[in-house]
Amino acid sequence: MRDAVADDTLKMESSTWLWRDFLTLCKPRVVVVMLVCSMVGMALATPSLPPAAAVTFGLTGIGLAASGAAAFNHILDRRLDAMMIRTQERPLVTRRLPTSLALLWASLLSVLGIGLLWWQVNALTAWLTLASLIGYALIYTAFLKRATPQNIVIGGVAGAAPPLLGWTAVTGQLGPEPLLLMLIVFAWTPPHFWALAIHKRDEYANAGVPMLPVTHGDAFTRLQVWLYGWLTVAVTLLPFAIGMSGLLYLVGIVLLNIRFMIWNWRVWRGHDPQAPINAFWYSIRYILYVFGVLLLDHYAAIWLW
Numbered sequence: 001m002r003d004a005v006a007d008d009t010l011k012m013e014s015s016t017w018l019w020r021d022f023l024t025l026c027k028p029r030v031v032v033v034m035l036v037c038s039m040v041g042m043a044l045a046t047p048s049l050p051p052a053a054a055v056t057f058g059l060t061g062i063g064l065a066a067s068g069a070a071a072f073n074h075i076l077d078r079r080l081d082a083m084m085i086r087t088q089e090r091p092l093v094t095r096r097l098p099t100s101l102a103l104l105w106a107s108l109l110s111v112l113g114i115g116l117l118w119w120q121v122n123a124l125t126a127w128l129t130l131a132s133l134i135g136y137a138l139i140y141t142a143f144l145k146r147a148t149p150q151n152i153v154i155g156g157v158a159g160a161a162p163p164l165l166g167w168t169a170v171t172g173q174l175g176p177e178p179l180l181l182m183l184i185v186f187a188w189t190p191p192h193f194w195a196l197a198i199h200k201r202d203e204y205a206n207a208g209v210p211m212l213p214v215t216h217g218d219a220f221t222r223l224q225v226w227l228y229g230w231l232t233v234a235v236t237l238l239p240f241a242i243g244m245s246g247l248l249y250l251v252g253i254v255l256l257n258i259r260f261m262i263w264n265w266r267v268w269r270g271h272d273p274q275a276p277i278n279a280f281w282y283s284i285r286y287i288l289y290v291f292g293v294l295l296l297d298h299y300a301a302i303w304l305w
């Protein structure tokens with residue numbers, strides 16, 4: 001009797017673990033932030049509320065496809081992940097999940113995501129999402145990541161797509177505004193990632209991944225964080241400059257950028273060894289707040305005026 005209870009507990013624990021592992025393959029926190037950016041892209045695409053069907057199917061499709069891309073990344077990187085402390089507890093490294101099952105999971109998520117966008121949203125969004133999926137899962141992960149320190153700059157195009165995908169899900173069209181939203185995420189990616197890469201430089205070096213701090217050293221990477229930080233500041237001022245967003249956005253973005261650049265300045269100076277990792281965590285809050293303030297400004301303009 002006692003053993004049967006123990007067995008059941010074990011079964012329950014292992015099935016919870018199994019689901020957790022499937023979820024881990026999706027990089028859920030990254031995908032959630034991407035979906036926030038997509039949602040803001042959807043909201044800004046129309047002066048009224050975006051249609052419920054485009055929002056529901058659009059977010060589900062983009063979320064499934066991004067999760068599929070993340071799962072492919074886990075598969076292709078499993079040997080490399082085994083060489084880094086940060087990633088060595090991942091389910092395919094510890095073999096809690098067999099690679100074949102992960103491949104099935106990644107394919108299922110990707111086909112469902114792209115299929116849903118194709119049938120229920122529009123062909124343009126489906127094609128662009130497929131391009132982002134291939135861009136991250138294959139071009140970045142399998143080739144660029146191992147080949148050049150510019151990997152995350154080029155690969156950043158795929159990661160930056162979500163606000164544009166949200167926009168096209170609602171309008172079926174491209175335009176300068178969604179490209180600008182994409183450009184914000186694109187410019188933000190180097191300060192976001194290189195701050196972390198400075199902190200984890202030795203792990204990347206041991207694994208033989210040519211990230212910028214490994215190939216060009218800390219000082220050069222810190223300077224790049226500072227310079228791309230300024231590029232991000234310039235790009236985030238454009239929505240106001242072109243009349244896409246109003247005064248509320250301007251005030252919000254100036255405050256956010258001051259904080260963002262204080263962190264990037266600390267990284268650049270290099271006096272505080274904890275500055276890069278703190279700047280990395282702030283970068284995630286920053287991108288959420290930037291899209292949050294774009295959204296607030298948009299609805300304030302519609303409802304208050």
Ligand code: HEM
Pocket residue numbers: 029030033034037086152153155156157159160185189192193196284287
């Ligand atoms: C090529 C582009 C990108 C690269 C190379 C990159 C790299 C990374 C890495 C290595 C981590 C892991 C940190 C850890 O394990 O503790 C991370 C975390 C994160 N990234 Fe990025 N990132 C990119 C683009 C993006 C984009 C576009 C978003 C969202 C819009 C994003 C949002 C996040 C979030 C929310 C986390 C925290 C995840 C967590 O807490 O588990 N990243 N990023």
Ligand SMILES: CC(C)=CCC/C(C)=C/CC/C(C)=C/COP(=O)(O)OP(=O)(O)O
Pocket residue numbers: 027030031034062065066067069070073077087129130132133136141145158159161162
């Ligand atoms: C369809 C669509 C919108 C696709 C976007 C896909 C996506 C989830 C991009 C995430 C970007 C990211 C976390 C890169 C880090 O990869 P890494 O391998 O360098 O980091 P790791 O070492 O933590 O795995």
